[in-house]
Amino acid sequence: MPALLEYVTLEVRRTLRDPGFVLFGTGMPVLMYLLLTNVGGGGGAQGGKEWEVASMVGMAAYGALGAAVGTGTGIAEDKSLGWLRQLRITPMDPRQVVLGRALAGSVTVLPALLAVLTAGGLVNGVRLAPWQWAALVLLLGAGALPFTLLGIGNGYRLSAQSAGVVSVGCLTVMAVIGGLWFPVELFPGWLRALAVYTPANRFADLGWSLTRGTAPGVTTVLVLLGWLLVFGSYAVVSYRTSARTT
């Protein structure tokens, strides 16, 4: 098997064998989804089926986001263990290491994503066409890439402890402002106007548009590409700084 594929396999294994990652990473979004859609008469903020579907997408996005940003904690740990130094004395190109991490991130977002969608379908009885389910998994899986890059940037830049704290901070702020927990319609007007340009909001919008049966809007895709560029540059700069010092 080529080195890159072996590396992705190694990283995916390491992540999925972490009971903490699997239990909290999938458990939290599922639990929050079920609470937000079933407590208080099941109506939630907007009420009815519409909210159950929107919240399902929001929480699936939240779960994927958490796993993606969490990549950083793993990298910061590897740095402190000397594993990144060991990788630097293998023939593998350091850029392949970063690429491998990003690809592994796209796989490790799947458990949380699938768990929330399953809860939506089985517990809340959300009904979508088969292509919609499939497209949801694909789009939200692929759309998590900017957040994995954000995580990679944190991981190369920060110590293991701060990477953990910063990851949770990034995740919470992005999720709340992005309307993954509560719909942005509840926000004051100025915040709502801002929210639709935040990365998590546009990320979830990939899914929201799908559940409405439409393709993602051009603005959504452009805004996400912009964030991909921002977080990608952050990852590259952090990686370069780290390579000079470790």
Added chain:
Amino acid sequence: MTQTADTTSPAVSFTGVVKSFGAVRAVDGAHLAVPRGETVALLGRNGAGKSTAIGLLLGLDVPDAGTVRVFGGPPARAVTDGRVGAMLQDGRPIRRVTVRELVTFVASTFPRPLPVAEALELAGLTAHANRRVDKLSGGQTQRVRFAVALAGRPELLVLDEPTAALDVEARRAFWGSMRAYAERGNTVLFSTHYLEEADQHAGRIVVIDHGRIVADGTGERIKSSAGGHLVSFDLPDDAEAEPRAADLGRLPGVVSVESAGTRGGRARLRTDDSDATVMALARLGAIRRLEVVPATLEDAFLALTRPRTPTGPRTEPRNEPRSRTWSRSWSRAKETV
């Protein structure tokens, strides 16, 4: 991109290499050439600059001055070409992978790796192949790092203090494997502060101290370079009769005075003409419990690497104070090797 490019340049060459960290010159003007197929020990106390030299050799650090070449090219190229494998001192096991998974991955990054089973066998890990690397004992972890270094079938194997966490049995097995690997025509460079290991397992010893190479040759050559014999005797209790260190230093044959001056203590003189020194001492009447012994490699090492100042440079962070570190590990080595 492989060996075809050149087969004549030395495996490793350092030319006037300097590397500082802040005010500390960790490597201070090193010149060194290691021909292919040689097994070389880099011997020095903790903090002497061994790990820094290895970091430069692997391209993990860039020298401030001078050139480092591996197989005639920059270290990074030798690494990219898969010609170098290394066991780093500070590597700790990553979590949640098995020994076999880890070694398989590392092997896959090299163009001509060893079969994974062979790398595991050489490192003595066959029985532990399916265990998680973070669940192993210190000695087993050390073997995992050895397997990782070997996995790519490198022409140059670099081992930074490879036996630090090993017990007697594991040490013997480790050196056996290292020799087997070296005998296939590979170059091996290992660092150690165990003098006996250097003497027993390397054809050549490079002694490094305060970032400088202070001796380079076989164990025998290093012994003779530091003075042939050691003459020791009890100093008299009477302060009047006590010879001063400076006077002892002027006696015939004496190269250096190791210790003198404590009344009633013992003086130790390094000499390259023990007969002349003893005759002179007899004339001084300083022959109480006189003893003449041939210099050992330990003596040579101590003579070559005496600490400069109490606040001398420390390049590798260590918990132990530097002045006593070496002799402590020496006594440990004597017990265990």
